[in-house]
Amino acid sequence: MKNTLLAFLLLLLLLSAGALRAQNPIIKDVFTADPAPLVYRDTLFLYTGHDTASVQETNYKMPDWRIYSTTDMVNWKSYGTRLSVKTFAWATGDAYAAQCVYHNGKFYWFVATFHKKDDNSQGGSAIGVAVSDRPTGPFKDAIGKALIVNEMTKDQPQSWDDIDPTIFVDDDKQVYMYWGNGSCRWVKLKDNMTELASPITVLKPKNYIEGPWVYKRKKLYYLVYASAGTKPEMIEYCTAPSATGPWTYRGIIQENVPNSFTTHPGIVDYKGKSYFFYHNGSLPTGGSYRRSICVDYLHYNKDGTIQPIVQTTEGVKAVR
Template sequence: MKSTFYLTFLFCLGFFGKSYSQNPIITDVFTADPAPIVYQDTVFLYTSHDTASVEATNYQMKDWLVFSSTDMVNWTNHGAPLSPKSFSWATGDAYAAHCVEKDGKFYWYVSTFHKKDENSNGGAAIGVAVSDSPTGPFKDALGKALIVNEMTTDNEHGWDDIDPAVFIDDDGQAYLYWGNGSCKWAKLKDNMVELDGPIHHFKPKHFIEGPWVYKRQDLYYLVYASAGTKPEMIEYCTASSPEGPWNYQGIIMENVPNCFTVHSGIATYKGKDYFFYHNGTLPTGGSYRRSICVDYMHYNEDGTIRKVTQTKEGVLPAE
Protein backbone atom coordinates (compact mmCIF):
# COMPACT_ATOMS: atom_id res chain seq x y z
CA MET A 1 0.00 0.00 0.00
CA LYS A 2 2.79 2.42 0.94
CA SER A 3 4.68 1.49 -2.24
CA THR A 4 1.63 2.22 -4.40
CA PHE A 5 1.11 5.56 -2.69
CA TYR A 6 4.76 6.52 -3.19
CA LEU A 7 4.69 5.69 -6.90
CA THR A 8 1.50 7.69 -7.34
CA PHE A 9 3.07 10.61 -5.49
CA LEU A 10 6.14 10.58 -7.72
CA PHE A 11 3.97 10.38 -10.81
CA CYS A 12 1.94 13.40 -9.72
CA LEU A 13 5.10 15.39 -9.19
CA GLY A 14 6.18 14.69 -12.73
CA PHE A 15 9.18 12.56 -11.81
CA PHE A 16 7.82 9.32 -13.22
CA GLY A 17 9.30 9.00 -16.69
CA LYS A 18 8.42 11.89 -18.99
CA SER A 19 4.67 11.79 -18.65
CA TYR A 20 4.41 15.45 -17.74
CA SER A 21 5.66 18.51 -19.55
CA GLN A 22 8.45 20.56 -18.10
CA ASN A 23 9.05 24.20 -18.96
CA PRO A 24 10.63 25.04 -21.30
CA ILE A 25 8.76 22.61 -23.56
CA ILE A 26 11.39 22.63 -26.34
CA THR A 27 14.88 21.84 -25.06
CA ASP A 28 16.94 20.72 -28.07
CA VAL A 29 16.96 24.13 -29.80
CA PHE A 30 16.37 27.71 -28.70
CA THR A 31 12.90 28.93 -29.65
CA ALA A 32 10.92 32.14 -29.21
CA ASP A 33 7.78 34.02 -30.28
CA PRO A 34 5.27 31.14 -30.00
CA ALA A 35 2.30 31.09 -32.37
CA PRO A 36 0.05 28.06 -31.75
CA ILE A 37 -2.92 26.95 -33.84
CA VAL A 38 -5.24 23.96 -33.41
CA TYR A 39 -6.00 21.96 -36.55
CA GLN A 40 -7.61 18.53 -36.79
CA ASP A 41 -7.14 17.76 -33.10
CA THR A 42 -3.44 18.69 -33.17
CA VAL A 43 -1.64 21.74 -31.83
CA PHE A 44 0.86 23.16 -34.31
CA LEU A 45 3.39 25.56 -32.80
CA TYR A 46 5.19 28.01 -35.09
CA THR A 47 8.30 29.59 -33.59
CA SER A 48 11.28 31.78 -34.14
CA HIS A 49 14.68 30.09 -33.86
CA ASP A 50 17.48 31.71 -31.86
CA THR A 51 20.95 30.71 -33.06
CA ALA A 52 23.07 33.40 -31.41
CA SER A 53 26.21 32.36 -29.53
CA VAL A 54 26.43 32.60 -25.77
CA GLU A 55 28.59 35.73 -26.14
CA ALA A 56 26.32 37.42 -28.72
CA THR A 57 24.86 40.84 -27.99
CA ASN A 58 22.14 40.74 -30.63
CA TYR A 59 19.73 38.33 -32.28
CA GLN A 60 20.68 35.71 -34.84
CA MET A 61 17.52 34.12 -36.23
CA LYS A 62 17.94 32.35 -39.56
CA ASP A 63 14.66 30.45 -40.03
CA TRP A 64 11.25 29.56 -38.59
CA LEU A 65 10.41 26.21 -36.98
CA VAL A 66 7.25 24.09 -36.63
CA PHE A 67 6.38 21.68 -33.80
CA SER A 68 3.24 19.66 -33.14
CA SER A 69 1.60 17.87 -30.22
CA THR A 70 -1.56 15.91 -29.51
CA ASP A 71 -1.21 16.07 -25.72
CA MET A 72 0.56 19.41 -24.97
CA VAL A 73 3.42 17.45 -23.42
CA ASN A 74 5.24 15.58 -26.19
CA TRP A 75 6.31 17.80 -29.09
CA THR A 76 7.45 16.67 -32.55
CA ASN A 77 9.99 18.86 -34.35
CA HIS A 78 9.09 19.29 -38.04
CA GLY A 79 12.18 21.30 -38.83
CA ALA A 80 12.47 24.66 -40.60
CA PRO A 81 10.17 24.79 -43.65
CA LEU A 82 10.65 28.54 -44.11
CA SER A 83 13.40 31.15 -43.86
CA PRO A 84 14.05 34.67 -45.19
CA LYS A 85 15.81 32.97 -48.11
CA SER A 86 12.37 31.70 -49.17
CA PHE A 87 11.54 35.30 -50.16
CA SER A 88 13.48 36.85 -53.05
CA TRP A 89 12.93 40.35 -51.63
CA ALA A 90 14.04 39.58 -48.05
CA THR A 91 17.25 40.01 -46.15
CA GLY A 92 18.21 39.75 -42.50
CA ASP A 93 16.82 37.68 -39.64
CA ALA A 94 13.60 35.70 -39.17
CA TYR A 95 11.60 37.61 -36.57
CA ALA A 96 8.21 36.74 -35.06
CA ALA A 97 5.65 35.08 -37.32
CA HIS A 98 2.11 33.68 -37.22
CA CYS A 99 0.39 30.95 -39.25
CA VAL A 100 -3.38 30.57 -39.75
CA GLU A 101 -5.54 28.10 -41.67
CA LYS A 102 -8.32 29.09 -44.04
CA ASP A 103 -10.17 26.82 -46.46
CA GLY A 104 -7.58 24.07 -46.14
CA LYS A 105 -4.58 26.31 -46.85
CA PHE A 106 -2.03 27.57 -44.35
CA TYR A 107 -0.85 31.17 -44.51
CA TRP A 108 2.34 31.97 -42.62
CA TYR A 109 2.87 35.70 -42.02
CA VAL A 110 6.48 36.53 -41.22
CA SER A 111 8.55 39.56 -40.32
CA THR A 112 12.02 40.16 -41.65
CA PHE A 113 13.80 42.99 -43.48
CA HIS A 114 13.46 44.15 -47.08
CA LYS A 115 16.27 44.57 -49.58
CA LYS A 116 16.76 48.05 -50.99
CA ASP A 117 15.14 47.90 -54.41
CA GLU A 118 12.41 49.51 -56.51
CA ASN A 119 9.76 48.41 -54.01
CA SER A 120 11.35 49.61 -50.77
CA ASN A 121 14.30 51.50 -49.36
CA GLY A 122 14.71 48.79 -46.76
CA GLY A 123 13.48 48.42 -43.22
CA ALA A 124 11.25 45.83 -41.62
CA ALA A 125 8.68 44.14 -43.82
CA ILE A 126 5.98 41.48 -43.60
CA GLY A 127 5.62 38.65 -46.07
CA VAL A 128 3.24 35.74 -46.40
CA ALA A 129 3.94 32.15 -47.44
CA VAL A 130 1.35 29.49 -48.25
CA SER A 131 1.14 25.71 -48.03
CA ASP A 132 -1.40 22.91 -48.31
CA SER A 133 -0.02 21.41 -45.10
CA PRO A 134 0.57 22.90 -41.64
CA THR A 135 4.17 21.65 -41.79
CA GLY A 136 4.93 22.74 -45.35
CA PRO A 137 6.49 22.99 -47.78
CA PHE A 138 5.75 26.72 -47.82
CA LYS A 139 6.36 29.14 -50.68
CA ASP A 140 6.13 32.90 -51.08
CA ALA A 141 2.47 33.58 -51.85
CA LEU A 142 3.01 36.98 -53.48
CA GLY A 143 6.52 37.25 -54.84
CA LYS A 144 6.75 40.54 -52.94
CA ALA A 145 6.22 41.82 -49.41
CA LEU A 146 2.70 42.33 -48.11
CA ILE A 147 3.80 45.25 -45.92
CA VAL A 148 6.85 47.46 -46.48
CA ASN A 149 8.19 50.22 -44.25
CA GLU A 150 6.98 52.97 -46.58
CA MET A 151 3.35 51.95 -46.06
CA THR A 152 3.37 53.03 -42.39
CA THR A 153 4.60 56.46 -41.32
CA ASP A 154 3.31 56.87 -37.75
CA ASN A 155 6.72 55.85 -36.35
CA GLU A 156 10.04 57.17 -37.58
CA HIS A 157 12.10 54.05 -36.92
CA GLY A 158 12.50 51.48 -39.66
CA TRP A 159 11.65 48.37 -37.65
CA ASP A 160 8.04 49.13 -36.73
CA ASP A 161 6.52 46.67 -39.24
CA ILE A 162 7.18 43.44 -37.34
CA ASP A 163 5.32 40.76 -35.36
CA PRO A 164 2.33 39.97 -37.59
CA ALA A 165 -0.70 38.19 -36.16
CA VAL A 166 -3.88 37.27 -38.05
CA PHE A 167 -7.35 36.87 -36.61
CA ILE A 168 -10.27 35.43 -38.61
CA ASP A 169 -13.66 36.43 -37.24
CA ASP A 170 -16.77 34.27 -37.19
CA ASP A 171 -18.02 35.84 -40.44
CA GLY A 172 -14.80 34.87 -42.23
CA GLN A 173 -13.32 38.38 -42.29
CA ALA A 174 -9.57 38.24 -41.63
CA TYR A 175 -7.58 40.97 -39.90
CA LEU A 176 -3.83 41.52 -39.83
CA TYR A 177 -2.30 43.12 -36.72
CA TRP A 178 1.36 44.03 -36.29
CA GLY A 179 3.77 46.66 -35.07
CA ASN A 180 6.53 47.94 -32.82
CA GLY A 181 5.88 51.21 -31.01
CA SER A 182 2.27 51.27 -32.20
CA CYS A 183 -0.28 48.62 -33.07
CA LYS A 184 -1.30 48.61 -36.72
CA TRP A 185 -4.15 46.69 -38.34
CA ALA A 186 -5.86 46.20 -41.67
CA LYS A 187 -8.47 43.92 -43.16
CA LEU A 188 -7.36 41.15 -45.48
CA LYS A 189 -9.16 40.09 -48.64
CA ASP A 190 -10.60 36.59 -48.90
CA ASN A 191 -7.42 35.44 -50.67
CA MET A 192 -5.48 36.22 -47.44
CA VAL A 193 -2.59 37.81 -49.33
CA GLU A 194 -3.90 41.32 -50.06
CA LEU A 195 -5.03 44.18 -47.87
CA ASP A 196 -8.69 45.11 -48.10
CA GLY A 197 -8.71 48.76 -47.13
CA PRO A 198 -6.48 51.24 -45.31
CA ILE A 199 -3.92 50.60 -42.58
CA HIS A 200 -4.97 51.89 -39.15
CA HIS A 201 -2.76 52.49 -36.13
CA PHE A 202 -3.28 53.13 -32.45
CA LYS A 203 -1.32 52.68 -29.22
CA PRO A 204 -2.79 50.63 -26.38
CA LYS A 205 -1.46 51.44 -22.94
CA HIS A 206 2.23 50.41 -22.60
CA PHE A 207 2.17 48.70 -26.05
CA ILE A 208 5.55 47.87 -27.54
CA GLU A 209 5.12 44.86 -29.89
CA GLY A 210 3.87 41.30 -30.37
CA PRO A 211 0.08 41.71 -30.75
CA TRP A 212 -2.16 38.63 -30.53
CA VAL A 213 -5.91 38.93 -31.19
CA TYR A 214 -8.61 36.34 -30.53
CA LYS A 215 -12.28 36.06 -29.61
CA ARG A 216 -13.83 34.31 -26.61
CA GLN A 217 -17.62 34.26 -26.37
CA ASP A 218 -18.66 37.80 -27.39
CA LEU A 219 -15.44 39.51 -26.35
CA TYR A 220 -12.35 40.30 -28.44
CA TYR A 221 -8.92 40.28 -26.82
CA LEU A 222 -5.77 42.14 -27.83
CA VAL A 223 -2.76 40.72 -25.97
CA TYR A 224 0.69 42.27 -26.38
CA ALA A 225 4.19 42.78 -25.01
CA SER A 226 4.30 45.94 -22.95
CA ALA A 227 6.95 48.56 -22.34
CA GLY A 228 5.52 49.98 -19.15
CA THR A 229 8.56 48.52 -17.42
CA LYS A 230 11.76 46.83 -18.48
CA PRO A 231 11.99 43.88 -18.94
CA GLU A 232 8.74 43.48 -20.87
CA MET A 233 5.49 42.08 -19.50
CA ILE A 234 2.28 40.88 -21.18
CA GLU A 235 -0.76 43.16 -20.95
CA TYR A 236 -4.11 43.23 -22.72
CA CYS A 237 -7.21 45.10 -23.85
CA THR A 238 -10.73 43.99 -24.74
CA ALA A 239 -13.34 45.22 -27.21
CA SER A 240 -16.74 44.35 -28.66
CA SER A 241 -15.29 44.45 -32.20
CA PRO A 242 -11.97 43.38 -33.78
CA GLU A 243 -11.68 46.99 -34.94
CA GLY A 244 -11.94 48.38 -31.40
CA PRO A 245 -12.18 50.67 -29.56
CA TRP A 246 -9.95 48.74 -27.16
CA ASN A 247 -10.33 49.05 -23.39
CA TYR A 248 -7.21 48.47 -21.31
CA GLN A 249 -7.57 45.66 -18.76
CA GLY A 250 -4.16 45.16 -17.15
CA ILE A 251 -1.25 42.75 -16.81
CA ILE A 252 -1.57 39.08 -17.71
CA MET A 253 2.00 38.01 -16.95
CA GLU A 254 4.94 39.63 -15.20
CA ASN A 255 8.56 39.65 -16.40
CA VAL A 256 10.07 36.30 -17.38
CA PRO A 257 13.36 34.96 -16.01
CA ASN A 258 16.68 35.74 -17.71
CA CYS A 259 15.17 37.54 -20.74
CA PHE A 260 14.20 41.16 -21.35
CA THR A 261 11.57 40.37 -24.02
CA VAL A 262 8.43 38.29 -23.85
CA HIS A 263 6.03 37.27 -26.61
CA SER A 264 2.80 35.33 -26.14
CA GLY A 265 0.49 33.00 -28.05
CA ILE A 266 -2.85 31.62 -26.87
CA ALA A 267 -4.73 28.43 -27.74
CA THR A 268 -7.77 26.50 -26.51
CA TYR A 269 -7.30 22.75 -26.79
CA LYS A 270 -9.43 19.88 -25.52
CA GLY A 271 -11.40 22.20 -23.28
CA LYS A 272 -8.49 24.02 -21.63
CA ASP A 273 -6.87 27.38 -22.29
CA TYR A 274 -3.11 27.59 -22.75
CA PHE A 275 -0.73 30.53 -22.58
CA PHE A 276 2.54 30.16 -24.51
CA TYR A 277 5.50 32.47 -23.89
CA HIS A 278 9.30 32.44 -23.93
CA ASN A 279 11.98 32.95 -21.32
CA GLY A 280 15.76 32.43 -21.02
CA THR A 281 15.96 29.58 -18.53
CA LEU A 282 17.58 26.77 -20.52
CA PRO A 283 21.27 26.20 -19.74
CA THR A 284 23.30 28.87 -21.62
CA GLY A 285 20.01 30.62 -22.40
CA GLY A 286 19.31 34.33 -22.25
CA SER A 287 17.71 37.24 -24.08
CA TYR A 288 19.14 36.08 -27.42
CA ARG A 289 18.83 32.35 -26.66
CA ARG A 290 15.21 31.98 -25.62
CA SER A 291 12.94 29.02 -24.94
CA ILE A 292 9.18 28.52 -25.20
CA CYS A 293 7.07 27.57 -22.20
CA VAL A 294 3.36 26.92 -21.70
CA ASP A 295 1.11 27.30 -18.66
CA TYR A 296 -2.61 27.29 -18.03
CA MET A 297 -4.76 30.34 -18.61
CA HIS A 298 -7.91 31.14 -16.61
CA TYR A 299 -10.74 33.67 -16.91
CA ASN A 300 -12.98 35.40 -14.42
CA GLU A 301 -16.77 35.31 -14.84
CA ASP A 302 -16.75 38.76 -16.46
CA GLY A 303 -14.28 37.60 -19.13
CA THR A 304 -11.20 39.29 -17.69
CA ILE A 305 -8.03 37.22 -17.61
CA ARG A 306 -6.45 36.08 -14.37
CA LYS A 307 -2.71 36.56 -14.08
CA VAL A 308 -0.79 33.64 -15.54
CA THR A 309 1.38 31.76 -13.07
CA GLN A 310 4.75 30.82 -14.55
CA THR A 311 5.76 27.31 -13.55
CA LYS A 312 8.66 24.94 -14.11
CA GLU A 313 6.27 21.97 -14.23
CA GLY A 314 4.18 23.26 -17.14
CA VAL A 315 0.88 21.55 -17.94
CA LEU A 316 -0.56 18.05 -17.59
CA PRO A 317 -1.22 15.84 -20.61
CA ALA A 318 -4.36 16.98 -22.44
CA GLU A 319 -7.06 14.34 -22.69
Protein backbone atom coordinates in the same frame (compact mmCIF):
# COMPACT_ATOMS: atom_id res chain seq x y z
CA MET B 1 25.60 1.54 5.04
CA LYS B 2 22.36 -0.01 3.84
CA ASN B 3 20.37 2.98 5.13
CA THR B 4 22.76 5.40 3.43
CA LEU B 5 22.35 3.57 0.11
CA LEU B 6 18.56 3.59 0.44
CA ALA B 7 18.58 7.31 1.21
CA PHE B 8 20.78 7.97 -1.82
CA LEU B 9 18.50 5.95 -4.11
CA LEU B 10 15.46 7.77 -2.74
CA LEU B 11 17.13 11.12 -3.46
CA LEU B 12 17.88 10.06 -7.03
CA LEU B 13 14.26 8.98 -7.46
CA LEU B 14 12.96 12.32 -6.20
CA LEU B 15 15.34 14.23 -8.46
CA SER B 16 14.28 12.15 -11.45
CA ALA B 17 10.61 12.76 -10.68
CA GLY B 18 11.28 16.48 -10.44
CA ALA B 19 13.06 16.43 -13.79
CA LEU B 20 10.11 14.66 -15.39
CA ARG B 21 7.73 17.27 -14.00
CA ALA B 22 9.88 20.15 -15.26
CA GLN B 23 8.27 20.38 -18.69
CA ASN B 24 9.06 24.06 -19.25
CA PRO B 25 10.71 24.98 -21.52
CA ILE B 26 8.90 22.53 -23.79
CA ILE B 27 11.66 22.52 -26.45
CA LYS B 28 15.12 21.86 -25.07
CA ASP B 29 17.35 20.84 -27.98
CA VAL B 30 17.37 24.24 -29.75
CA PHE B 31 16.54 27.79 -28.75
CA THR B 32 13.06 28.86 -29.86
CA ALA B 33 11.08 32.09 -29.53
CA ASP B 34 7.85 33.88 -30.51
CA PRO B 35 5.37 30.98 -30.18
CA ALA B 36 2.30 30.88 -32.45
CA PRO B 37 -0.05 27.94 -31.77
CA LEU B 38 -2.62 26.69 -34.29
CA VAL B 39 -5.19 23.93 -33.73
CA TYR B 40 -6.00 21.96 -36.86
CA ARG B 41 -8.27 18.94 -36.52
CA ASP B 42 -7.01 16.95 -33.55
CA THR B 43 -3.49 18.41 -33.47
CA LEU B 44 -1.93 21.53 -31.99
CA PHE B 45 0.79 22.89 -34.25
CA LEU B 46 3.34 25.33 -32.85
CA TYR B 47 5.15 27.72 -35.20
CA THR B 48 8.30 29.26 -33.72
CA GLY B 49 11.26 31.48 -34.31
CA HIS B 50 14.77 30.04 -33.95
CA ASP B 51 17.54 31.74 -31.97
CA THR B 52 21.07 30.82 -33.04
CA ALA B 53 23.12 33.64 -31.48
CA SER B 54 26.17 32.52 -29.53
CA VAL B 55 26.46 33.07 -25.79
CA GLN B 56 28.74 36.06 -26.43
CA GLU B 57 26.57 37.78 -29.07
CA THR B 58 24.43 40.74 -28.04
CA ASN B 59 21.88 40.82 -30.82
CA TYR B 60 19.40 38.50 -32.48
CA LYS B 61 20.48 35.83 -34.93
CA MET B 62 17.35 34.17 -36.28
CA PRO B 63 17.80 32.43 -39.65
CA ASP B 64 14.52 30.52 -39.98
CA TRP B 65 11.17 29.38 -38.57
CA ARG B 66 10.35 25.93 -37.17
CA ILE B 67 7.26 23.78 -36.59
CA TYR B 68 6.32 21.41 -33.75
CA SER B 69 3.13 19.51 -32.98
CA THR B 70 1.43 17.70 -30.13
CA THR B 71 -1.78 15.79 -29.48
CA ASP B 72 -1.38 15.60 -25.69
CA MET B 73 0.38 18.89 -24.70
CA VAL B 74 3.34 16.96 -23.28
CA ASN B 75 5.00 15.09 -26.14
CA TRP B 76 6.17 17.33 -28.97
CA LYS B 77 7.12 16.24 -32.49
CA SER B 78 9.67 18.38 -34.32
CA TYR B 79 9.40 19.01 -38.05
CA GLY B 80 12.57 21.08 -38.01
CA THR B 81 13.00 24.17 -40.17
CA ARG B 82 10.04 24.66 -42.51
CA LEU B 83 10.56 28.25 -43.67
CA SER B 84 13.44 30.69 -43.86
CA VAL B 85 14.22 34.22 -44.96
CA LYS B 86 15.72 32.68 -48.10
CA THR B 87 12.20 31.58 -49.14
CA PHE B 88 11.48 35.24 -49.94
CA ALA B 89 13.62 36.61 -52.78
CA TRP B 90 12.96 40.17 -51.61
CA ALA B 91 13.99 39.54 -47.99
CA THR B 92 17.17 39.80 -45.97
CA GLY B 93 18.13 39.68 -42.30
CA ASP B 94 16.43 37.84 -39.46
CA ALA B 95 13.30 35.71 -39.13
CA TYR B 96 11.24 37.61 -36.56
CA ALA B 97 7.88 36.70 -35.02
CA ALA B 98 5.35 35.01 -37.31
CA GLN B 99 1.94 33.31 -37.22
CA CYS B 100 0.37 30.61 -39.38
CA VAL B 101 -3.42 30.46 -39.88
CA TYR B 102 -5.77 28.15 -41.76
CA HIS B 103 -8.22 29.75 -44.20
CA ASN B 104 -10.13 28.49 -47.24
CA GLY B 105 -8.32 25.16 -47.29
CA LYS B 106 -4.78 26.54 -47.15
CA PHE B 107 -2.23 27.49 -44.50
CA TYR B 108 -0.89 31.04 -44.59
CA TRP B 109 2.28 31.81 -42.64
CA PHE B 110 2.67 35.55 -42.07
CA VAL B 111 6.25 36.48 -41.20
CA ALA B 112 8.28 39.49 -40.13
CA THR B 113 11.70 40.04 -41.64
CA PHE B 114 13.58 42.83 -43.50
CA HIS B 115 13.40 44.04 -47.07
CA LYS B 116 16.31 44.39 -49.46
CA LYS B 117 16.88 47.85 -50.89
CA ASP B 118 15.39 47.76 -54.39
CA ASP B 119 12.75 49.44 -56.56
CA ASN B 120 9.98 48.35 -54.16
CA SER B 121 11.53 49.44 -50.87
CA GLN B 122 14.38 51.37 -49.33
CA GLY B 123 14.81 48.59 -46.79
CA GLY B 124 13.64 48.23 -43.21
CA SER B 125 11.25 45.76 -41.65
CA ALA B 126 8.59 44.12 -43.78
CA ILE B 127 5.85 41.50 -43.57
CA GLY B 128 5.53 38.64 -46.03
CA VAL B 129 3.20 35.69 -46.40
CA ALA B 130 3.94 32.08 -47.36
CA VAL B 131 1.34 29.48 -48.30
CA SER B 132 1.00 25.70 -48.19
CA ASP B 133 -1.63 23.00 -48.61
CA ARG B 134 -0.49 21.35 -45.40
CA PRO B 135 0.21 22.68 -41.88
CA THR B 136 3.81 21.46 -42.07
CA GLY B 137 4.55 22.64 -45.59
CA PRO B 138 6.27 22.87 -47.93
CA PHE B 139 5.66 26.62 -47.90
CA LYS B 140 6.33 29.05 -50.73
CA ASP B 141 6.14 32.83 -51.06
CA ALA B 142 2.45 33.46 -51.76
CA ILE B 143 2.85 36.66 -53.82
CA GLY B 144 6.55 37.09 -54.61
CA LYS B 145 6.72 40.42 -52.80
CA ALA B 146 6.20 41.88 -49.33
CA LEU B 147 2.67 42.49 -48.11
CA ILE B 148 3.77 45.40 -45.88
CA VAL B 149 6.89 47.52 -46.39
CA ASN B 150 8.32 50.25 -44.20
CA GLU B 151 7.23 53.02 -46.59
CA MET B 152 3.56 52.17 -45.94
CA THR B 153 3.68 53.14 -42.24
CA LYS B 154 4.93 56.59 -41.27
CA ASP B 155 3.69 57.03 -37.69
CA GLN B 156 6.97 55.69 -36.25
CA PRO B 157 10.38 57.11 -37.27
CA GLN B 158 12.39 53.88 -36.95
CA SER B 159 12.87 51.32 -39.71
CA TRP B 160 12.10 48.22 -37.61
CA ASP B 161 8.48 48.97 -36.66
CA ASP B 162 6.68 46.67 -39.13
CA ILE B 163 7.12 43.40 -37.23
CA ASP B 164 5.15 40.73 -35.35
CA PRO B 165 2.06 40.09 -37.49
CA THR B 166 -0.94 38.35 -35.94
CA ILE B 167 -3.94 37.25 -37.99
CA PHE B 168 -7.54 37.03 -36.84
CA VAL B 169 -10.46 35.60 -38.85
CA ASP B 170 -13.77 36.88 -37.49
CA ASP B 171 -17.05 34.99 -37.39
CA ASP B 172 -18.14 36.65 -40.66
CA LYS B 173 -14.88 35.40 -42.26
CA GLN B 174 -13.41 38.90 -42.48
CA VAL B 175 -9.65 38.62 -42.01
CA TYR B 176 -7.69 41.18 -39.98
CA MET B 177 -3.94 41.61 -39.54
CA TYR B 178 -2.42 43.44 -36.56
CA TRP B 179 1.29 44.20 -36.16
CA GLY B 180 3.86 46.77 -35.13
CA ASN B 181 6.60 47.90 -32.76
CA GLY B 182 5.96 51.15 -30.89
CA SER B 183 2.43 51.39 -32.18
CA CYS B 184 -0.12 48.75 -33.15
CA ARG B 185 -1.48 48.82 -36.71
CA TRP B 186 -4.37 46.88 -38.18
CA VAL B 187 -5.76 46.35 -41.64
CA LYS B 188 -8.44 44.22 -43.27
CA LEU B 189 -7.23 41.58 -45.70
CA LYS B 190 -9.05 40.31 -48.75
CA ASP B 191 -10.29 36.73 -48.68
CA ASN B 192 -7.25 35.63 -50.70
CA MET B 193 -5.07 36.59 -47.68
CA THR B 194 -2.54 38.36 -49.89
CA GLU B 195 -4.07 41.79 -50.52
CA LEU B 196 -5.09 44.68 -48.29
CA ALA B 197 -8.81 45.45 -48.16
CA SER B 198 -8.75 48.69 -46.14
CA PRO B 199 -6.48 51.56 -45.15
CA ILE B 200 -4.00 50.90 -42.35
CA THR B 201 -5.25 52.12 -38.96
CA VAL B 202 -2.93 52.96 -36.05
CA LEU B 203 -3.85 52.46 -32.40
CA LYS B 204 -1.79 52.81 -29.23
CA PRO B 205 -2.95 50.59 -26.37
CA LYS B 206 -1.55 51.50 -22.97
CA ASN B 207 2.12 50.52 -22.64
CA TYR B 208 2.06 48.73 -26.02
CA ILE B 209 5.44 47.88 -27.52
CA GLU B 210 5.16 44.79 -29.79
CA GLY B 211 4.03 41.19 -30.22
CA PRO B 212 0.23 41.51 -30.56
CA TRP B 213 -2.03 38.45 -30.41
CA VAL B 214 -5.73 38.89 -31.27
CA TYR B 215 -8.57 36.42 -30.75
CA LYS B 216 -12.24 36.20 -29.79
CA ARG B 217 -13.83 34.32 -26.88
CA LYS B 218 -17.60 34.33 -26.53
CA LYS B 219 -18.57 37.95 -27.24
CA LEU B 220 -15.25 39.57 -26.30
CA TYR B 221 -12.32 40.39 -28.57
CA TYR B 222 -8.86 40.29 -26.98
CA LEU B 223 -5.71 42.21 -27.93
CA VAL B 224 -2.80 40.78 -25.95
CA TYR B 225 0.69 42.27 -26.33
CA ALA B 226 4.17 42.78 -24.94
CA SER B 227 4.31 46.02 -22.97
CA ALA B 228 6.91 48.72 -22.53
CA GLY B 229 5.77 49.95 -19.14
CA THR B 230 8.95 48.48 -17.72
CA LYS B 231 11.95 46.60 -18.95
CA PRO B 232 12.05 43.63 -19.20
CA GLU B 233 8.76 43.30 -21.04
CA MET B 234 5.50 42.11 -19.53
CA ILE B 235 2.26 40.98 -21.16
CA GLU B 236 -0.78 43.26 -20.95
CA TYR B 237 -4.12 43.27 -22.75
CA CYS B 238 -7.27 45.06 -23.87
CA THR B 239 -10.77 43.87 -24.76
CA ALA B 240 -13.33 45.21 -27.22
CA PRO B 241 -16.83 44.50 -28.56
CA SER B 242 -15.48 44.16 -32.11
CA ALA B 243 -12.26 43.43 -33.98
CA THR B 244 -11.82 47.13 -34.66
CA GLY B 245 -12.44 48.32 -31.08
CA PRO B 246 -12.96 50.44 -29.15
CA TRP B 247 -10.33 48.79 -26.97
CA THR B 248 -10.51 48.94 -23.18
CA TYR B 249 -7.28 48.43 -21.24
CA ARG B 250 -7.52 45.53 -18.75
CA GLY B 251 -4.07 45.28 -17.16
CA ILE B 252 -1.02 43.05 -16.77
CA ILE B 253 -1.43 39.28 -17.07
CA GLN B 254 2.21 38.14 -17.18
CA GLU B 255 5.08 39.62 -15.22
CA ASN B 256 8.72 39.56 -16.35
CA VAL B 257 10.05 36.18 -17.47
CA PRO B 258 13.33 34.64 -16.26
CA ASN B 259 16.55 35.69 -18.01
CA SER B 260 15.01 37.46 -21.03
CA PHE B 261 14.05 41.09 -21.54
CA THR B 262 11.41 40.10 -24.13
CA THR B 263 8.38 37.85 -23.94
CA HIS B 264 5.77 37.01 -26.57
CA PRO B 265 2.20 35.70 -26.17
CA GLY B 266 0.45 32.91 -28.04
CA ILE B 267 -3.00 31.88 -26.79
CA VAL B 268 -5.14 28.93 -27.84
CA ASP B 269 -7.94 26.65 -26.63
CA TYR B 270 -7.29 22.93 -27.09
CA LYS B 271 -9.23 19.91 -25.86
CA GLY B 272 -11.24 21.86 -23.32
CA LYS B 273 -8.48 23.99 -21.79
CA SER B 274 -6.90 27.37 -22.49
CA TYR B 275 -3.14 27.64 -22.89
CA PHE B 276 -0.70 30.54 -22.75
CA PHE B 277 2.55 30.15 -24.70
CA TYR B 278 5.51 32.47 -24.14
CA HIS B 279 9.29 32.42 -24.16
CA ASN B 280 12.00 32.99 -21.56
CA GLY B 281 15.76 32.45 -21.23
CA SER B 282 15.75 29.67 -18.67
CA LEU B 283 17.61 26.89 -20.51
CA PRO B 284 21.30 26.43 -19.67
CA THR B 285 23.33 29.09 -21.59
CA GLY B 286 20.01 30.76 -22.48
CA GLY B 287 19.31 34.47 -22.42
CA SER B 288 17.64 37.35 -24.22
CA TYR B 289 19.03 36.19 -27.58
CA ARG B 290 18.85 32.46 -26.79
CA ARG B 291 15.23 32.02 -25.74
CA SER B 292 13.00 29.02 -25.09
CA ILE B 293 9.25 28.47 -25.41
CA CYS B 294 7.11 27.54 -22.42
CA VAL B 295 3.40 26.86 -21.90
CA ASP B 296 1.16 27.32 -18.86
CA TYR B 297 -2.57 27.39 -18.23
CA LEU B 298 -4.68 30.47 -18.93
CA HIS B 299 -7.80 31.05 -16.80
CA TYR B 300 -10.67 33.52 -17.22
CA ASN B 301 -12.89 35.22 -14.68
CA LYS B 302 -16.68 35.10 -15.11
CA ASP B 303 -16.67 38.54 -16.75
CA GLY B 304 -14.15 37.39 -19.37
CA THR B 305 -11.12 39.12 -17.90
CA ILE B 306 -7.91 37.10 -17.77
CA GLN B 307 -6.41 35.92 -14.51
CA PRO B 308 -2.66 36.54 -13.99
CA ILE B 309 -0.52 33.86 -15.64
CA VAL B 310 1.30 31.61 -13.18
CA GLN B 311 4.69 30.81 -14.69
CA THR B 312 5.84 27.31 -13.77
CA THR B 313 8.62 24.88 -14.55
CA GLU B 314 6.12 22.01 -14.36
CA GLY B 315 4.14 23.25 -17.34
CA VAL B 316 0.80 21.62 -18.15
CA LYS B 317 -0.59 18.12 -17.73
CA ALA B 318 -1.16 15.63 -20.50
CA VAL B 319 -4.57 15.56 -22.19
CA ARG B 320 -6.12 12.72 -24.13
